[in-house]
Amino acid sequence: MDKKELYREAKAAMVNAYAPYSNFTVGAALLTKSGRVFTGVNVENASFGATICAERTACVKAVSEGHKDFAAIAIASSRGGAPMCGICRQFLSEFAPDLKVITGDDEDHLIVTELTELLPDNFRL
Numbered sequence: 681m682d683k684k685e686l687y688r689e690a691k692a693a694m695v696n697a698y699a700p701y702s703n704f705t706v707g708a709a710l711l712t713k714s715g716r717v718f719t720g721v722n723v724e725n726a727s728f729g730a731t732i733c734a735e736r737t738a739c740v741k742a743v744s745e746g747h748k749d750f751a752a753i754a755i756a757s758s759r760g761g762a763p764m765c766g767i768c769r770q771f772l773s774e775f776a777p778d779l780k781v782i783t784g785d786d787e788d789h790l791i792v793t794e795l796t797e798l799l800p801d802n803f804r805l
């Protein structure tokens with residue numbers, strides 16, 4: 681699966697985002713090293729702090745089904761590219777500090793970075 685395909689999966693997932701408070705919908709597609717894709721969306725809550733981001737939704741789905749080796753994540757949002765919030769950077773670095781992060785306004789203008797660049801000094805126990 682190439683970066684465009686993964687981004688398309690993230691974008692397609694966005695339709696299920698639940699974002700009545702921000703109206704900012706996000707879709708994520710997390711690729712495992714074995715080639716499986718887990719998608720996720722942001723799920724907001726009237727108690728705003730209870731909101732979960734698309735990236736963590738995808739990660740929690742994957743880990744719950746026994747997948748913890750991740751190669752890449754693609755992120756799409758209703759405003760185009762989304763750089764991934766700090767909580768999600770830390771959350772994903774638990775499993776894949778060298779994760780590739782793909783985002784952009786459309787599939788022909790994708791930006792690929794690494795989580796090590798986005799979060800150079802992750803917290804570990």
Ligand SMILES: O=c1ccn([C@H]2C[C@H](O)[C@@H](CO)O2)c(=O)[nH]1
Pocket residue numbers: 699702704706721722723724731732733734735762763764765768
């Ligand atoms: O990386 C991010 C940043 C924000 N959001 C969601 C959370 C909330 O529903 C909305 C506005 O912050 O966007 C994500 O899903 N991923």
